[in-house]
Amino acid sequence: MxxxxxxxxxxxxxxxxxxxxxxxxxxxxxxxxxxxxxxxxxxxxxxxxxxxxxxxxxxxxxxxxxxxxxxxxxxxxxxxxxxxxxxxxxxxxxxxxxxxxxxxxxxxxxxxxxxxxFSRELDIGKADDKYFVNIAAGGALSEVTYEVPSKLKTVLGSLAYYFRGIRKLPFMTPMNAHIEYDGHVYDGDIVLFLVCNTNSVGGFERLASKSKLDDGQFDLIIIEKMILPKLLGLGIQTLSGKHLKHAKIKYLKANSISISVERDVKLNLDGEYGGMLKGEFKNLKRHLEIYVPRTDNKHFSERLC
Structure with missing residues (x-):
């Protein structure tokens, strides 16, 4: 049995x-x-x-x-x-x-x-000696998910994250980042980076809308330094998926990513505190077999026959 x-x-x-x-x-x-x-x-x-x-x-x-x-x-x-x-x-x-x-x-x-x-083999991410299935992130807003008290989440649900995030916006400070991804390099002042393994982050299902669950690639989102009113506007655009066209957003695909910043940054792994930033992220292609609905989910790279 x-x-x-x-x-x-x-x-x-x-x-x-x-x-x-x-x-x-x-x-x-x-x-x-x-x-x-x-x-x-x-x-x-x-x-x-x-x-x-x-x-x-x-x-x-x-x-x-x-x-x-x-x-x-x-x-x-x-x-x-x-x-x-x-x-x-x-x-x-x-x-x-x-x-x-x-x-x-x-x-x-x-x-x-x-x-x-019915099951599929899906990608997972590796960050040093830890693993994640959804996201690795760094920046003030990325700390919201593990700072919200569990009782508040029980009462308000996802709204608890939004309220805490809005309170953090005025205190966000940019960080100078050096990012290497599959042989390419990005340098600049950013407020947040997201290494996405799926399309849904913090309840926002269109944040990484091009994400595939089994292609061996992360969706890397870099949010560059901007003034507070534009940052608030960007949050609204995220609801409709229009943020990808924003001039201060870099949306990249990569299997291997290295990130270093000029100051101490807490790492968020799947909504949990993952320690201080250790900037090596590797996508492990189709590493876990998971039971999923027998449907043509657009976020799988292969369609059902």
Whole structure:
């Protein structure tokens, strides 16, 4: 019998997964899995649980929670020679990675995708000794996702990020950056850089609209120094995808990226604090096999037959 390990955050989404555990386990067992559960207890717990699942040679690992839970589970799987297939049951605030894969927040629909058994090999990013599936970013605005209190996210959802971001705008200071990407070089004063592995960042689904999930390429977005009113206007343009035509935006594709800046910068990895900036980013093409809907998602490089 196949074995599945469900790793879930018991506090995510108003305890949504905890309430639906009997249903999820029943669906897995009906699909032929011997299923077991691990509830996370704090930072690093989901990563450790995923590493244990690898050692015990589980066929399937399911990350149930928000982007932070998925980030930890991926870090527990990514560097191993044997990597179980990954399933997702999103229940976080923004669910950027699940949103890019078109996996709904509805538990029944997410379970349907897993038990239907259709999967794709997807890219992940490597930043020094850490891995990410969605984004690596640096700059004042990139700190918003891990600075917002969890209780505020529960009450306001994605709006909590927007409110905190608006408060930070007047205090943003530019940083001089040297960026090398696939043999090319960029030098200049910037306020933010985004190394995107998917199209959805912070709930903005059009931020990296040209992104592909399996092409071995990052979408590198560089936001150059600009005055506050223009920065506010840029935020509005992001909602419609018009920001890509902005004169102060550089939108580039690359497999390997090196970034150095003139001052200490905190690194954001999939919405989590990733330590201080270590500027080597490598795209690992089709590194993890993940259950996804059987649809022609425009962010895959190959269409279904």
């Amino acid at each position: 196949k074995r599945a390990r469900l790793i879930y955050n018991p506090t995510s989404g108003k305890e949504l997964i905890k309430k639906r555990l009997p249903y999820i386990l029943e669906r897995l067992e009906d699909a032929g899995y011997e299923a077991s559960v691990h509830a996370t207890k704090g930072p690093g717990c989901a990563k450790h649980a995923a590493e244990t699942a690898v050692k015990q040679r589980y066929d399937l690992v399911i990350a149930a929670g928000g982007d932070g839970t998925i980030f930890e589970v991926v870090n527990g799987l990514a560097e191993k020679e044997y990597r179980p297939r990954l399933g997702l049951i999103p229940s976080g605030t923004t669910n950027d990675f699940a949103r890019a894969l078109e996996i709904p927040r509805n538990v029944k629909a997410a379970c349907d995708i897993i038990v239907n058994g």
